[in-house]
Amino acid sequence: MSSNSDIDNLIDLMAKLPGLGPRSARRAVLHLIRKRARLLTPLSDVMQQVAATARECLNCGNVGTTDICDICDSEVRATGELCVVEDVADLWAMERAAVFKGRYHVLGGTLSALDGVGPDELRIPRLKDRVTAEGISEVILALNATVDGQTTAHYIADQLEGQVRLTSLAQGVPIGGELDYLDDGTITAALRARKEL
Amino acid sequence: MSSNSDIDNLIDLMAKLPGLGPRSARRAVLHLIRKRARLLTPLSDVMQQVAATARECLNCGNVGTTDICDICDSEVRATGELCVVEDVADLWAMERAAVFKGRYHVLGGTLSALDGVGPDELRIPRLKDRVTAEGISEVILALNATVDGQTTAHYIADQLEGQVRLTSLAQGVPIGGELDYLDDGTITAALRARKEL
Numbered sequence: 120m121s122s123n124s125d126i127d128n129l130i131d132l133m134a135k136l137p138g139l140g141p142r143s144a145r146r147a148v149l150h151l152i153r154k155r156a157r158l159l160t161p162l163s164d165v166m167q168q169v170a171a172t173a174r175e176c177l178n179c180g181n182v183g184t185t186d187i188c189d190i191c192d193s194e195v196r197a198t199g200e201l202c203v204v205e206d207v208a209d210l211w212a213m214e215r216a217a218v219f220k221g222r223y224h225v226l227g228g229t230l231s232a233l234d235g236v237g238p239d240e241l242r243i244p245r246l247k248d249r250v251t252a253e254g255i256s257e258v259i260l261a262l263n264a265t266v267d268g269q270t271t272a273h274y275i276a277d278q279l280e281g282q283v284r285l286t287s288l289a290q291g292v293p294i295g296g297e298l299d300y301l302d303d304g305t306i307t308a309a310l311r312a313r314k315e316l
Numbered sequence: 317m318s319s320n321s322d323i324d325n326l327i328d329l330m331a332k333l334p335g336l337g338p339r340s341a342r343r344a345v346l347h348l349i350r351k352r353a354r355l356l357t358p359l360s361d362v363m364q365q366v367a368a369t370a371r372e373c374l375n376c377g378n379v380g381t382t383d384i385c386d387i388c389d390s391e392v393r394a395t396g397e398l399c400v401v402e403d404v405a406d407l408w409a410m411e412r413a414a415v416f417k418g419r420y421h422v423l424g425g426t427l428s429a430l431d432g433v434g435p436d437e438l439r440i441p442r443l444k445d446r447v448t449a450e451g452i453s454e455v456i457l458a459l460n461a462t463v464d465g466q467t468t469a470h471y472i473a474d475q476l477e478g479q480v481r482l483t484s485l486a487q488g489v490p491i492g493g494e495l496d497y498l499d500d501g502t503i504t505a506a507l508r509a510r511k512e513l
Contacts, residue, residue, distance in 0.1 A: 123381045125365045132359045136344045143335040149404055150334050151363070152370045152379055159367045162329045166348070166360035168322045173349045182349055184320045207346055 126152075178249070180225030180242055182207045196222050199256040203246065203275065205229055205263055213261065221259075224249060229267035230274055243275065250283050257284040264290060323349075375446070377422030377439055379404045393419050396453040400443065400472065402426055402460055410458065418456075421446060426464035427471055440472065447480055454481040461487060 126148065134144035151159040175181070176188035183189065190196050200221030204210050210223045226241040238244065249255065258279055262268035276285050291309035292301065301309075323345065331341035348356040372378070373385035380386065387393050397418030401407050407420045423438040435441065446452065455476055459465035473482050488506035489498065498506075 123370070123379075125362055125369060125381065126379065129359075129362045129366050132355065132362060135355060137347050138340040138344060139335060145405060145408060147333045147335060148366075149379065152366065155367055155370070158329065158332060159363055162326075163360050163363035163367060165322055165326045165329060166356055166363065169326050169345075169349065170352055170356045170360060172322060173320070173352070182320075182323065182346065184322065208342060211342060 179223050180207070180227055181210055181223060190222055196220060197253065198222075199254060200259060201246075201249065201253070201255045201257070202259045202261050204261050205268060205271075209261065209263070219259075222253070226262075226271065229262070229265075229271040231267050238274065238278075241271075243278065246275065247278060250279060255283055257286060260285065260287040262287075376420050377404070377424055378407055378420060387419055393417060394450065395419075396451060397456060398443075398446065398450070398452045398454070399456045399458050401458050402465060402468075406458065406460070416456075419450070423459075423468065426459070426462075426468040428464055435471065435475075438468075440475065443472065444475060447476060452480055454483060457482065457484040459484075 129151075130141070130144050130148050133139055133147055134141045136144075139147065151162070172184040173182060174184065174186065176183060176191055177186050178191040179188060181188040181190060185192070198221040200219070201224055202213060202219055202221060203224045203226060204213065205226050205228060207225055210225055213219050213223070224242065224246050226243065226246075228236055228241055230236055230238065230241065246258075250258065258275075260272040260275060262272045272287060279285060289312065290305070291312055292298070292305065298306065326348075327338070327341050327345050330336055330344050331338045333341075336344065348359070369381040370379060371381065371383065373380060373388055374383050375388040376385060378385040378387060382389070395418040397416070398421055399410060399416055399418060400421045400423060401410065402423050402425060404422055407422055410416050410420070421439065421443050423440065423443075425433055425438055427433055427435065427438065443455075447455065455472075457469040457472060459469045469484060476482060486509060487502065488509055489495070489502065495503065
């Protein structure tokens with residue numbers, strides 16, 4: 120190890136990022152030191168900016184620099200459709216696909232008895248308020264196809280039943296997917312939901 | 317994507333780190349924003365520190381905060397043994413093993429005709445100077461067991477022949493290694509260098 124405590128500190132902090140372990144953190148730090156002007160200084164500056172300005176949208180939970188995010192603030196996106204996602208990363212994934220024109224609601228996780236996450240730890244009460252307040256006609260449950268995701272989807276569906284149209288993302292063969300590599304559950308879902316050509 | 321250009325900037329810069337792609341950079345940035353006080357702010361601060369103070373040792377090429385690194389500066393480590401490594405990461409790996417008591421010389425890469433890296437692009441002239449100036453009795457070539465690493469080792473051995481004792485790291489079965497998973501070259505090297513029990 121280097122005797123320099125700043126460099127060691129930097130390695131320790133980098134190793135706390137998801138996807139980086141101690142070894143890749145050391146590699147990343149050496150890379151940063153080599154590209155000081157082009158990478159290390161700009162990265163430090165922009166981190167300071169983000170630390171000062173980043174906040175969660177009070178309405179939907181998206182991450183941005185304003186109390187109300189651009190999507191919630193945009194009149195164009197008041198289509199009456201509300202897409203419920205687990206996490207900001209899922210919202211960004213939907214936005215990259217650029218096909219959904221409505222607004223989002225970020226739960227901030229899934230219900231989990233094991234981890235002690237109940238409806239009040241997520242943004243579920245706020246979701247119910249929004250359905251009324253924003254005149255939502257359809258809630259699209261875009262939760263992950265995991266056990267926890269689907270449990271959460273069922274819970275929300277129970278809570279909103281009768282008030283609004285409830286839909287979920289289709290399940291089936293992903294684009295470019297090969298049958299031989301798919302699990303049985305996906306093939307079963309795709310067969311059950313088969314379409315007329 | 318978030319509409320916030322600072323957050324987008326941060327994602328773009330993080331994606332330039334080795335081991336992180338666009339997807340893991342997004343995950344890391346969301347993690348940083350969630351752990352603002354405990355991770356994002358300290359990371360930004362320590363990056364600024366490192367950007368201001370980190371430098372290469374003028375003698376051996378190690379990374380530290382002084383013109384001459386602690387190892388080169390320490391009289392205890394003037395054992396007459398000089399360990400030649402490709403990269404600072406290799407020096408750190410040797411130091412973690414805590415078995416070598418001499419000094420290091422970081423080449424900063426390997427000779428590579430394809431990439432146009434000749435002896436003058438590396439710290440090879442400086443190595444020859446140090447062998448004389450520091451009264452080195454043994455040069456240990458701890459270069460990677462790759463084609464480029466071994467080519468570089470041979471070149472350095474040629475340059476220093478007759479002036480100093482030249483050794484290289486032993487090749488063989490790694491500790492905890494299983495024969496069935498080793499390549500033929502390693503097994504051949506281990507058999508040739510077999511030892512009396």
